Amino acid sequence: MKLIVNGVEAYAYTGGKPLDPTLPPIVFIHGALNDHSVWTLLARWFAHHGHAVLAVDLPGHGRSAGPVLDSIAGLADWVWALLDAAGVQQRAALVGHSMGSLIALEAAARRPERARHLALLATAYPMKVSEALLNTAAAQPDKAIAMVNQFSFSSWASKPSYPGPGAWLQGGEIALKRRIQGRQTALNLFEHDFKLCDAYSGGLEAAAKVSVPSTLILGARDQMTAPKQSKALAEALKAKTVMLPAGHSLMGEAPDALLAALRLALAT
DSSP: OEEEETTEEEEEEOTTSOOOTTSOEEEEEOOTTOOGGGGHHHHHHHHTTTOEEEEEOOTTSTTSOSOOOSSHHHHHHHHHHHHHHTTOOSOEEEEEETHHHHHHHHHHHHOGGGEEEEEEESOOSSOOOOHHHHHHHHHOHHHHHHHHHHHHOOGGGGSTTBSSTTOBHHHHHHHHHHHHHHHOOSSOHHHHHHHHHHHOOOHHHHHHHOOSOEEEEEETTOSSSOGGGGHHHHHHHTOEEEEESSOSOHHHHSHHHHHHHHHHHHTO
């Protein structure tokens, strides 16, 4: 569905059902150089099982118009503005992946009375980005996309014909990132998103303000946000941690296990 948020057109996928703001809401927040499409399975399941789903395209990503926002805090405020625009006033579960996990964390901290549950996928704090990767993203974004995708999948998931003939998870993500990057002509979106992750410094302060149930769902083989980097955040949130046999791209590599983990988390 299309919405006007702070005077700018924004898009959110509702899981194949019209949004009913009287149902328990779930907001899905994507990571760097992604869009709502990474949430398709999860969004559709929850939308067809009694939830109001909003899988957002962040400003300047996917179908949402720009300009892009220049901080995690600004994006957190934008999430609540989008819920206002959609007429959603109930307390919402916030589900974020990678960069989106930082946005979800900050959003829950800034408006704790509006949050119901916090689920952080493939998260880490601090979410520092190596200088080599930042430099490559700035000078050769297409090369950086290939690097990140190589790091994002583990085991057989990185190979063509996984999970079946004609499929290639890594190739699909490369195509998605190139499409998102190509639509934004005002700036290098890949470098911009990485810099937002690298610059965010309020994670533990935000966690101290969060009082809702929290769950971290991590990939045991994640090379982008290694599970050991989330320990302090998990302790600050008093969160339950679920480990999946996957890399950074949990939604593509372990879709069924992720759905099961998230269903259990949000049922509490």
